[in-house]
Amino acid sequence: MSELISALDVAYPTGKTAETHPWVGRRAPDRALATDRGAARLYELLHAGRFVLIDLAGAADLREAGAAWGDRVDAVRATADPRSDLAALEALLVRPDGHVAWASDAARRATRLSDLRSALEAWCGPA
Secondary structure (H helix, E strand, O other), X not given: OHHHHHOOOOOXXXXXXXXXXXXXXXXXXXXXXXXXXXXXXXXXXXXXXXXXXXXXXXXXXXXXXXXXXXOOEEEEEEEEOOOOHHHHEEEEEEOOOOEEEEEEEHHHHHHHHHHHHHHHHHHHOOO
């Protein structure tokens, strides 16, 4: 009920097909993370007002793909509590307003790099 009243349950349309991850367009949950920069909450990573690519799988290829947008995107390697809803994800791209622009889990591993690049170009412009 509180999400409804506060409008935190708002999900923006993605304009994509059914292959889009269910989290895309929704507000990212503010969960505790252990990052390569130390412990932080997800929303703390958004304080710079930039997109944040959160690598939850320890996949260097994701961070490398995001590096081309490094002037607009902060890439962070992180781990989430195994009981957290973030634990099922391998990575997510969070917009500066806290909404998920792109997400990947094990089921989307085969296309995650091309999907990430597409999302980065759609949201952040050309590399």
